[in-house]
Amino acid sequence: MADKEAILAGLAEIVNEETGLETEEVQLEKSFTDDLDIDSISMMTIVVNAEEKFDVKIPDEEVKNLKTVNDAVEFIAAAQA
């Protein structure tokens, strides 16, 4: 199980890989769509890569609730617990 800081760092790497955004731009309060300009197709790729990296399941219907980076970090941390 990773702590939230490690989850954020891992998520930032996934976002960087998919979108080219610098990892330091991926901060907890940022919105995936409004701040990071991530479209729904990229979001699905990020979700699937996060499932693999953190060994969790993120159901499709849950994805729309992951509005900010923090939402995703919290969800992954809870799913791992």
Added chain:
Amino acid sequence: MNRTAVITGLGATTPIGGDVPTLWRNALAGTPGARPLEQDWVAEYELPVTFAAQLSSPVADSLTKVEMKRMDPTTQFGVVAAREAWADAGLAGEGTVDPDRFAVAFGTGIGGVWTLLDGWDTLRTKGPRRVLPMTVPMLMPNGPAAAISLDLGARAGARTPVSACASGTEAMDLALQLIRSGQADVVVCGGTEAAIHPLPIAAFAAMQALSRRNDEPERASRPYDSDRDGFVLGEGAGALVIESEEHARARGARIYAELAGSGVTSDSYHITAPEAEGLGAARALRAALESAGASPEDVSHVNAHATSTPVGDRPEYLAMKSVFAGHLDSVPVSATKSQTGHLLGASGAIESVLSVLAVYHGQAPVTINLENQDPEIPLDVVTGTPRQLPEGQRVAVNNSFGFGGHNAVSVFRSI
């Protein structure tokens, strides 16, 4: 309205040059693009053909990591060529062209075959959740045209002519129609292909279309030679910026040549074999000359389709013979697939680039590997060194033919 169309920008990524200056230099020198394939899958699938003409410069050098990931190689190659053509035309930068008067016509023979088959592998080995969400936009054959319209800001339509190995030349035809009819002032047109994948290789080999000269890849593509035994699969893209003459003159653009005419016909004869007397090809050639307002005697150079297959090269000769008659003896013919290999849906675009440069510079590129010319194809083939074309107005013809009986011919005229 019947407006004149001119060519103001050229771009290419090919097995004998990752940009147009390198392509042209190598095409004049005579440079074999075919090399042994080093991928593991050649041995893994025991492919009967172990070589191809791969790109000479990796496109990863000019695209970002994210672009590479989100584009099938077909689109990657097309975007690289289109960007070069756009910059070459002096159009890079904001606000140089009205987007509503700017169209794209970009063909491919096969489309995103790598994405399709990689996705199938992923589905079978890892399940549906791991199939990339970008799979559909990456594999669709209109992907390259769409990506170019997004990249360069074209809003007057992004179209995709698909006619196998005639696709690139049909894109030229479409561009000419768009300019002549007044539907667009600027068109980026061309063709792209990225089919050096084990499945197309196995499939083309199964139909006996590919050369099996595995010991000597560089000598395998030999159009018009008695010992030709099939084509060499190539990959890459070519792009041209076509403008109305009025638009090009108004902005003081450098004009390479006029896109003077084009002709498209279909054989309605056989799904793969060309009609043996070249009748459909001859009709396309006549239509293209008529469209250009040129007579057969005006033609100073032909870039032939000439793929190096035993059955394909002769009907094209017969077509030229029936149209040019006695004048054919004074038309230097270049079969540049001897160097580049056969880029399928990109071939017409690459050969259009070479034809434009031939009339612009007054030089015809060379044909390599012609050691024993087929006596049934007595053409004046340019071999050894480039041929100087006559001074004054020069007219070049580019022929492309595709499986399905597609015949497309473009005519380029010096300005």
